[in-house]
Amino acid sequence: MKQEMKLTGKDLINIGIYTAILFVLNFVAMFAGIVPFLWTILPGTAALLTAIPFAMMNLKVKKPGAILIMGAIVALIYFVTGQFTVLLLITFVVACIASEAIRFAFHYKDTFVTMTVSFIAFSFGMIGSPLPIWCYGESFFTQIAENGMTKEYIDTLRGFATTENLILMLISPIIGGILGMLIAKVLFKKHFKNAGVV
Amino acid sequence: MEKIMDRELQSLKKENKYKKSLDPRAGIIILLISNVVVFMQKAAMVGTIYVIFMGILLLVYGCPKSCIKFYIVLLGMIAVQRYIFPYAPSWIVILFGIFTNYGRRMLPCLMAGIMLIKTNTMHRFILAMRKMRWTESLVIPVAVAIRYFPAIREEWQHVHEAMKLRKLSVAEKLEGCLVPMMLSATTTAEELAQAAVTRGIENPVRKTSYEEIKIEWMDIVSVGLSLMVAIIVLVIDNRGLL
Numbered sequence: 001m002k003q004e005m006k007l008t009g010k011d012l013i014n015i016g017i018y019t020a021i022l023f024v025l026n027f028v029a030m031f032a033g034i035v036p037f038l039w040t041i042l043p044g045t046a047a048l049l050t051a052i053p054f055a056m057m058n059l060k061v062k063k064p065g066a067i068l069i070m071g072a073i074v075a076l077i078y079f080v081t082g083q084f085t086v087l088l089l090i091t092f093v094v095a096c097i098a099s100e101a102i103r104f105a106f107h108y109k110d111t112f113v114t115m116t117v118s119f120i121a122f123s124f125g126m127i128g129s130p131l132p133i134w135c136y137g138e139s140f141f142t143q144i145a146e147n148g149m150t151k152e153y154i155d156t157l158r159g160f161a162t163t164e165n166l167i168l169m170l171i172s173p174i175i176g177g178i179l180g181m182l183i184a185k186v187l188f189k190k191h192f193k194n195a196g197v198v
Numbered sequence: 199m200e201k202i203m204d205r206e207l208q209s210l211k212k213e214n215k216y217k218k219s220l221d222p223r224a225g226i227i228i229l230l231i232s233n234v235v236v237f238m239q240k241a242a243m244v245g246t247i248y249v250i251f252m253g254i255l256l257l258v259y260g261c262p263k264s265c266i267k268f269y270i271v272l273l274g275m276i277a278v279q280r281y282i283f284p285y286a287p288s289w290i291v292i293l294f295g296i297f298t299n300y301g302r303r304m305l306p307c308l309m310a311g312i313m314l315i316k317t318n319t320m321h322r323f324i325l326a327m328r329k330m331r332w333t334e335s336l337v338i339p340v341a342v343a344i345r346y347f348p349a350i351r352e353e354w355q356h357v358h359e360a361m362k363l364r365k366l367s368v369a370e371k372l373e374g375c376l377v378p379m380m381l382s383a384t385t386t387a388e389e390l391a392q393a394a395v396t397r398g399i400e401n402p403v404r405k406t407s408y409e410e411i412k413i414e415w416m417d418i419v420s421v422g423l424s425l426m427v428a429i430i431v432l433v434i435d436n437r438g439l440l
Contacts, residue, residue, distance in 0.1 A: 007335050009399035010391035016342025017387045021379060023343070024350055034296050052376055056384070069336060073343050080229060080311060081304075085237075146240050150295035152288045191377050197384045 011061045012069075018057035019073045025049040026074065030129070036156045040130050040165055044172025047123035051180025052187065054119055062108045064100070067122065071096030087135070088128030095125030116181045123173035133157060134166045218259050218317065222326035224417035225314035228255075231421075231428045232306040244435040245303060246272065251427045252309040255420060261316050268309055275302045320345055325411050328404075338399070342390070349386065353379050 007015075029046035033039035057066060075092055099122040106114040132140045141154055220228075232252070239245050249272055256265040275298045283291050320341060327337045357375050366374065 009338065009394050010387075012335055012338040012399075013342050013391045013394060014387045016339035017346050017383050017390075019339060020343040020346035020350060021383060024347070034293060036292070052380060053383075056380055060384075060387075065335070069339050072336060073340055076340065077343075079233075080226075081307060150283070150291050150299075152292045153295055156292060187373065187377060192380070195381060197381065 005063050014060045015066055015069050018053045019070045022050045022053040023074050040160045040169050041172040042129050043123055043126040044176030046126045047173050047176030048180045051184045055184045058110050058115055067100045091128030092125040120174050120177035123177045133161050220317045221413050221417040222318050222323050224421050227421050228424050229310040231424050232310040235428045236303055238432055239435050244431050248431050249305050256313055259317050264312050
């Protein structure tokens with residue numbers, strides 16, 4: 001690897017700080033998921049909220065490995081707080097690698113389009129959270145019923161276990177990602193460019 | 199110089215006399231065990247035993263306040279589930295049912311996490327991560343990220359107070375929260391990077407430290423005990439003895 005493509009101490013600190021913000025916003029989206037419908041489109045809401053720190057991190061650190069480290073930290077903190085299921089871990093890792101690969105394919109020359117594409121790939125990592133509704137079907141509902149979930153909640157969730165909702169869930173990160181990036185672009189133009197940050 | 203540092207360290211130790219420190223690695227193992235208990239248990243009742251055990255462990259490590267807090271939270275959640283939900287309207291049950299349920303299940307993890315944080319300094323975490331031979335390019339971002347959470351909270355409080363004075367729409371509120379947060383993050387990153395570079399963060403050699411961490415017999419005992427309690431709890435749970 002060329003010397004200038006190696007992560008320096010400054011890059012690492014940048015990654016750490018933006019990851020902290022990304023994690024907090026991601027957690028907000030996760031927490032909003034106690035409303036059943038918002039949980040089924042969790043990848044979309046998370047994408048909408050986390051676009052700004054993700055874009056900021058990409059603009060500051062144009063080197064290989066940045067997204068992988070970001071994903072590793074988010075996974076680590078979620079794991080420590082006991083939020084991660086195996087399915088979520090798998091989708092998250094795959095999404096991070098895909099996102100990093102897309103950035104690598106564009107040689108880390110970030111434009112709006114390439115950043116949006118890699119962000120959508122990154123956002124797909126959260127589909128592992130609501131996926132059990134469709135993936136495991138009835139056995140999932142009996143399991144959470146055993147865990148003591150209330151009957152009303154389970155019935156509401158069962159209402160979402162249709163193919164239309166699955167498609168909605170799968171395209172939600174695309175819509176959320178594009179919208180989030182557009183908002184980020186507007187905000188960057190309005191505030192950050194003048195402040196000389198970007 | 200050595201003597202002054204020794205004295206400093208001694209006074210630091212005196213301050214934390216009642217707080218025994220758990221080795222970060224042992225703490226992470228206990229956290230993993232708690233995770234397994236949380237994921238494997240079926241009936242919430244059995245998990246209560248593990249929560250009580252973790253409370254005792256918290257007491258032993260000198261955090262009586264958090265122990266009492268967690269017990270109160272547990273009792274409160276049980277009371278709500280027993281006495282309020284049967285009579286409450288269904289939307290309350292839907293919204294808060296998942297909250298109390300997950301909350302109760304997550305308690306062991308939270309307790310293990312709190313124990314880990316309260317008995318350790320950030321520096322000890324870094325030492326532990328280095329001893330576990332993580333690469334430096336993961337250790338630094340993790341340390342920075344964890345240390346930055348309180349800063350985010352502080353920032354949010356400032357913004358929140360300033361917002362109270364004005365009438366804003368939701369979109370404006372979000373913008374008003376995110377923009378200052380990102381701006382201050384950028385300046386902090388800049389300043390922190392300069393400070394860290396002058397202190398030799400980019401020096402590729404292995405870093406040394408005055409404080410050292412060692413796994414002591416107490417760490418081994420508490421890990422062993424929590425493993426034992428976890429196995430007992432899971433066995434009772436699977437056989438359906440309760």
